[in-house]
Amino acid sequence: MRYRDFLRSELSGIVSNDFILPSGFHLVGHVALVHLDFETMRYAPLIGEKTLEYDKRIMSVAVRTGPTEGTTRLPSYELVAGDGNTVTTHIEGGVEFRLDPLCLTFSGxxxxxxxxxxxxxxxxxxxxxxxxxxxxxxxxxxxxxxxxxxxxxxxxxxxxxxxxxxxxxxxxxxxxxxxxxxxxxxxxxxxxxxxxxxxxxxxxxxxxxxxxxxxxxxxxxxxxxxxxxxxxxxxxxxxxxxxxxxxxxxxxxxxxxxxxxxxxxxxxxxxxxxxx
CATH class of the missing domain: 3.40.50.150 (Vaccinia Virus protein VP39)
Structure with missing residues (x-):
């Protein structure tokens, strides 16, 4: 089942059908990075918990709270569910990367x-x-x-x-x-x-x-x-x-x-x- 359909089913009766739920997430190692709009941000912890259920690779869920800032390219994310240790290993094209995606930008x-x-x-x-x-x-x-x-x-x-x-x-x-x-x-x-x-x-x-x-x-x-x-x-x-x-x-x-x-x-x- 697609991520948005899964959320819609799991949150039926809780989140209005008028709200736009996220269509996906960016997975960096074991950390899922989710973008929510203003209306759905109030449901961020609940969406985080459901995201943990959706994909067993995910151990931590964070939502974006603002743009990437400054010459040091600091992202703006807040942990809303799962493991508080967000230092992870991400593998891409046979290369391994250790990082904390809540503190450093890694664009999929x-x-x-x-x-x-x-x-x-x-x-x-x-x-x-x-x-x-x-x-x-x-x-x-x-x-x-x-x-x-x-x-x-x-x-x-x-x-x-x-x-x-x-x-x-x-x-x-x-x-x-x-x-x-x-x-x-x-x-x-x-x-x-x-x-x-x-x-x-x-x-x-x-x-x-x-x-x-x-x-x-x-x-x-x-x-x-x-x-x-x-x-x-x-x-x-x-x-x-x-x-x-x-x-x-x-x-x-x-x-x-x-x-x-x-x-x-x-x-x-x-x-x-x-x-x-």
């Missing part, structure tokens, strides 16, 4: 993009992941090819999980973790490829990615939330920033998912070519 909607990017990377590349979190991109890349990856993370809690995940996946010989602001600690003129997995005003960080690639040029994968109507403007700005740093650019755009009404999550695949 980006899974296909993580797979797509890892297939683009070739052996012997040097890759810098500027917003690594717990290693979502860095570890998939390191698993897919014989590469050197520098994974930068500003959030100390995420950084500790990143270190743990590097060891958990036996990637110590391929992945180096750096704690700090990528604008300050990025290596210079070393990378053939840079990953920018941050969504808010990411283009402000593009100059630092251009400082990171080798002088001959390289590839930059810049994630950003942007209205579709602004894509052409963003590409023009990318071209201008690259030109300011001595590179011409060829940019293709890949849609990852819809982020909110009128707003999409896009990846700008930038080939930066030295004009020297």
């Amino acid at each position: 909607g980006n899974r296909k993009e993580r797979s797509r990017l890892s297939k683009l990377v070739k052996d012997d590349e040097v890759v810098v992941d500027m917003f690594s979190c717990v290693g979502q991109f860095a570890l998939h890349i390191a698993k897919s090819a014989k590469v050197e990856v520098t994974a930068i993370e500003i959030n100390p809690e995420a950084y500790q999980f990143l270190l743990e995940n590097i060891k958990l996946n036996e990637m110590e010989d391929r992945v180096i973790a750096l704690l700090g602001d990528c604008r300050e600690v990025h290596p210079k003129r070393t990378a053939s490829r840079v990953v920018m997995g941050y969504l808010h005003n990411t283009i402000e960080y593009l100059p630092f990615a251009l400082e990171t690639i080798v002088e001959d040029g390289g590839f930059i994968h810049m994630h950003m939330n942007v209205p579709e109507s602004k894509l052409t403007d963003i590409i023009a700005k990318i071209e201008q920033v690259c030109r300011n740093y001595g590179y011409s650019s060829i940019t293709s755009v890949h849609h990852v998912k819809n982020y909110s009404p009128g707003m999409g999550h896009y990846v700008f695949d930038i080939a930066a070519i030295s004009e020297a």
Whole structure:
């Protein structure tokens, strides 16, 4: 039975049929993350208990209470049912991730993009992941090819999980973790490829990615939330920033998912070519 139909059946006579119940949840390890609207939020504990019954893999249920915030990308969730220990192990594409999804962002909607990017990377590349979190991109890349990856993370809690995940996946010989602001600690003129997995005003960080690639040029994968109507403007700005740093650019755009009404999550695949 589908999740929404299950809830509707279990909550019959308790929750009005006029209320919109969630159609699904995001499962990170043993933690189910559920989005409720304003009207159904009052039933969050009950929905949490029923969610535990729906899927035996689930041991903890949390509901979203607000947007992801700040440069450290802090999610807003509240535990409403189940085990209070929400540190978990999530397995994706053969890579194991330890994290607490109530404290750190791990988007299931980006899974296909993580797979797509890892297939683009070739052996012997040097890759810098500027917003690594717990290693979502860095570890998939390191698993897919014989590469050197520098994974930068500003959030100390995420950084500790990143270190743990590097060891958990036996990637110590391929992945180096750096704690700090990528604008300050990025290596210079070393990378053939840079990953920018941050969504808010990411283009402000593009100059630092251009400082990171080798002088001959390289590839930059810049994630950003942007209205579709602004894509052409963003590409023009990318071209201008690259030109300011001595590179011409060829940019293709890949849609990852819809982020909110009128707003999409896009990846700008930038080939930066030295004009020297």
